[in-house]
C-alpha cells in the first residue's frame with residue numbers, strides 16, 4: 001500500500017525507515033528516503049504509520065523468546 005503517492009513511498013518503506021530513524025519527523029524521514037513532500041496530504045498518515053511502528057519496535061524489544 002502506498003502512503004505517499006507523490007513519492008511512491010510504500011508503507012513498508014515508511015516502517016523500515018521509522019525503525020532506523022525513530023526520532024525523525026515525517027519530513028525528515030522522507031528526506032532519509034531521498035524524497036520530499038509535495039502535496040503533503042500523506043504526512044498525517046505517514047506519522048500514524050511511524051508511531052505504530054515505534055509501538056511494534058517496543059513490543060519486539062519486550063518479546064519473550066522461549
Ligand code: FES
Pocket residue numbers: 003004005006007036037038039040041042043
Ligand atoms: S502524497 Fe505524499 S506528498 Fe503528496
